[in-house]
Amino acid sequence: MSQPKEIFVRTDRCVGCRSCINACAVEHSESKTLFGAVMQTPRPKSRVYVEWVAPDRKVPLVCRQCEEAPCMHACISGAIHRDDDGVVRTDSDKCIGCWTCVMVCPYGVIGRHLEEHKAYRCDRCPDRDVPACVSACPTGALIYQSVPAYAKTVRQNASHELVKAERG
Amino acid sequence: MGREQSQYVIVGGSAAGMAAAQAIREKDPTGTITVISEEPDAPYFRPLIPFLVSGKKQAHEMVLEGCGPYQAAGITVNTGSRAAALDANNHCIVLEDGTRLGYKKILLATGSRPYVPPDIEGADATGVFALRTLDDARRMAARIDQTEHAVMLGGGLLNLKAAFALLERGVKVTLVVYSPEVLSQLMDPEDATLIRKALDDAGLAIMTGVAAVGIQSDATGVTGVVLNNGRELASQMVCIGKGVRPNVEFLAGSGIRVTEGIEADRYTATNLTGVYTAGDVAVTHDPVAGTPIMTALWTNAVEMGRCAGQNMAGLKTAYCGTFGILNATQVANEPFVAMGIVHTKDGDYEIHRKAATGSYRKLVFDKNGDHLIGAVFVGDITNAGLYRYVIREKMATAAIKRQIIEHTLHYGHFSF
Numbered sequence: 169m170s171q172p173k174e175i176f177v178r179t180d181r182c183v184g185c186r187s188c189i190n191a192c193a194v195e196h197s198e199s200k201t202l203f204g205a206v207m208q209t210p211r212p213k214s215r216v217y218v219e220w221v222a223p224d225r226k227v228p229l230v231c232r233q234c235e236e237a238p239c240m241h242a243c244i245s246g247a248i249h250r251d252d253d254g255v256v257r258t259d260s261d262k263c264i265g266c267w268t269c270v271m272v273c274p275y276g277v278i279g280r281h282l283e284e285h286k287a288y289r290c291d292r293c294p295d296r297d298v299p300a301c302v303s304a305c306p307t308g309a310l311i312y313q314s315v316p317a318y319a320k321t322v323r324q325n326a327s328h329e330l331v332k333a334e335r336g
Numbered sequence: 337m338g339r340e341q342s343q344y345v346i347v348g349g350s351a352a353g354m355a356a357a358q359a360i361r362e363k364d365p366t367g368t369i370t371v372i373s374e375e376p377d378a379p380y381f382r383p384l385i386p387f388l389v390s391g392k393k394q395a396h397e398m399v400l401e402g403c404g405p406y407q408a409a410g411i412t413v414n415t416g417s418r419a420a421a422l423d424a425n426n427h428c429i430v431l432e433d434g435t436r437l438g439y440k441k442i443l444l445a446t447g448s449r450p451y452v453p454p455d456i457e458g459a460d461a462t463g464v465f466a467l468r469t470l471d472d473a474r475r476m477a478a479r480i481d482q483t484e485h486a487v488m489l490g491g492g493l494l495n496l497k498a499a500f501a502l503l504e505r506g507v508k509v510t511l512v513v514y515s516p517e518v519l520s521q522l523m524d525p526e527d528a529t530l531i532r533k534a535l536d537d538a539g540l541a542i543m544t545g546v547a548a549v550g551i552q553s554d555a556t557g558v559t560g561v562v563l564n565n566g567r568e569l570a571s572q573m574v575c576i577g578k579g580v581r582p583n584v585e586f587l588a589g590s591g592i593r594v595t596e597g598i599e600a601d602r603y604t605a606t607n608l609t610g611v612y613t614a615g616d617v618a619v620t621h622d623p624v625a626g627t628p629i630m631t632a633l634w635t636n637a638v639e640m641g642r643c644a645g646q647n648m649a650g651l652k653t654a655y656c657g658t659f660g661i662l663n664a665t666q667v668a669n670e671p672f673v674a675m676g677i678v679h680t681k682d683g684d685y686e687i688h689r690k691a692a693t694g695s696y697r698k699l700v701f702d703k704n705g706d707h708l709i710g711a712v713f714v715g716d717i718t719n720a721g722l723y724r725y726v727i728r729e730k731m732a733t734a735a736i737k738r739q740i741i742e743h744t745l746h747y748g749h750f751s752f
Binding site: 179217219220221225227229238240241242243244245246247248249250262264265266267268270271272273274275276277278280285 | 355381383384387397400403404405406634635638639642662663664665666671673675717718719720721722724725746747748749751
């Protein structure tokens with residue numbers, strides 16, 4: 169069985185360019201084109217956030233698809249479920265906009281679509297092999313890999329750094 | 337009647353009971369699970385019942401099975417079945433029809449029922465409701481055609497939701513509130529200003545500081561409500577939202593320790609072996625105030641029910657307790673969140689308030705200003721979950737206090 173993939177965030181690489189935000193909004197627009205997305209009313213919403221921590225750190229935030237997902241268990245209308253791929257999804261038709269999920273998400277990554285009175289969140293781009301935010305990231309701050317594969321990359325990078333340091 | 341046997345018996349088929357059943361099934365794929373529910377309907381999402389009144393949803397759209405995390409695999413639900421007594425010595429629950437159902441582990445998740453103040457005369461008339469069950473909602477919806485004016489007694493969230501459901505059906509609605517302001521359980525009167533304005537703008541008539549003393553009726557049912565200020569309101573429907581009381585009567589003589597509700601230890605267990613409790617009926621503890629507490633909230637009930645289910649299935653799991661106040665919703669297009677300690681009149685707290693057009697927030701720190709212990713957000717509820725986390729985990733707030741007060745806290749502040 170292949171390992172499920174996760175979106176990993178390398179905050180040391182994020183430059184705060186917001187490419188991920190634009191790509192996410194475009195992917196979740198009707199036309200899936202930048203021009204169409206900008207013209208759409210209400211504007212399509214991004215489900216990835218880039219926050220800033222003083223003095224100069226940028227932190228991309230995206231739904232972690234928590235194993236014991238607080239939003240899913242707190243939902244009072246049964247709108248949130250985990251699909252066969254392990255992705256936690258909000259069913260807009262069932263969402264009643266009570267914002268209980270917003271109240272319990274410890275990452276703050278559930279958005280509120282005020283015009284439609286619905287909560288929205290990362291759905292890992294079901295129509296794509298690689299989520300749009302990851303594809304759009306120009307610096308490799310967002311990485312879509314399985315846990316073992318990512319761990320291996322981190323280990324390799326660390327050993328390269330060590331070897332470089334030893335060589336001076 | 338004969339004796340039946342089930343490894344796990346769950347008394348109560350709502351939030352806590354069904355969450356427990358699901359949690360047990362996740363840990364124990366084979367143990368038999370039997371849920372006893374006194375309601376005629378299969379388990380459903382109780383918070384959705386106002387939508388049956390408004391007509392926005394049908395009953396079949398509220399069923400639990402197959403929705404959210406509820407798979408219901410191998411869980412037997414006996415509806416219309418009511419527990420009469422617990423025979424803990426013989427590991428049996430006795431049902432009203434005389435059946436004895438044996439168990440190895442049992443969960444008491446019998447929930448609560450509406451409290452109807454005994455000093456309101458005539459509250460048994462046709463057309464008087466306490467919106468609690470799907471059946472209540474059906475009966476309420478059926479009376480809308482003959483209702484021009486409905487009077488809601490109590491200014492809590494449930495009554496507000498019922499009021500808006502009726503408004504959407506074109507019924508004139510008056511909310512009669514004994515407290516100085518609506519939502520008095522969830523916030524201080526001055527914190528409710530924005531919400532009150534939104535309710536007024538939405539066309540809800542609100543009378544505060546008054547109570548009903550009697551309900552008048554004739555052969556057609558309710559005809560009016562008499563208030564303690566001498567006024568009478570002509571009305572064809574009354575909805576009582578005066579809080580709830582735990583369903584514990586069947587436990588008399590069982591040996592279960594009941595104070596107001598059933599006392600739960602840190603692992604959701606009662607004082608008797610193999611007997612657990614969760615949800616509205618359980619007395620747990622408030623991690624912020626450190627006091628015993630009962631809540632009547634779906635979200636809390638699910639969290640505690642899951643914890644109980646895990647303990648019953650053999651995975652010892654501590655319950656982290658719940659805030660007395662924990663609620664999020666939107667009424668009259670005004671979203672709000674209230675959590676932790678929000679009533680600050682009688683106590684020594686450090687309070688930060690900020691009001692702006694369309695938004696209001698209040699942050700309550702302990703008297704030393706070291707820990708966030710409560711928050712009310714109206715209008716803008718962004719990142720409320722982070723504040724809940726800070727409160728519940730009793731985080732030292734020195735490094736993030738400015739962000740908390742300015743409402744700029746985000747997860748980036750927690751990492752590294």
